[in-house]
Amino acid sequence: MTNDTISDMLTRIRNGNLVGHKVVKIDSTRMNYQLIKLLRAEGLIRQYETVIKDGRHFIFVYLKYSTNPTRPIIRGLKRVSKPGLRVYVSSNQIPTVLGGQGLAVLSTSKGIMTNFQAKDERIGGELLFYVW
Structure with a gap:
């Protein structure tokens, strides 16, 4: 577990885009939830959902790609x-x-x-x- 949850969230999204994952799992905090909500409102991710698994809260972020599936919307x-x-x-x-x-x-x-x-x-x- 890291103390900087925002950096952890950004790294997971960046790595997921690099390898072409459809979904990344992020630890749910209030700040992460608000940031993901903003990214969804700006059209940079497809959707998100909150899930409770083994007593822990997670956000599943569905990444968005252009018509070419290897080209993510979020470039950096x-x-x-x-x-x-x-x-x-x-x-x-x-x-x-x-x-x-x-x-x-x-x-x-x-x-x-x-x-x-x-x-x-x-x-x-x-x-x-x-x-x-």
Whole structure:
């Protein structure tokens, strides 16, 4: 078990995409659930479901691929803020990822949101990761 559940989640999704898995199993935490829900709303994963197995909670994430089954929708994931070095941005410092082609995911006082939503709300927060 790792202390950084967000990095663990991103690594499992990244590895699942690299080898072409349809489903990856992630430990269920409130933060992971909100992040997966955001990825689903942005159309980066097909779907997810929560499962209780042997008294532990898991999230099964169904990965999404383009028409070519070896080409995942999520091309890259990069963790920005880590437990040892937190990265915070104000509303005017929110980065764009790949010229607007990717997303930056932030944890704000109004919940988890993308860089586009945070710019619209004019709110900053902790910059969690980039996805493209």
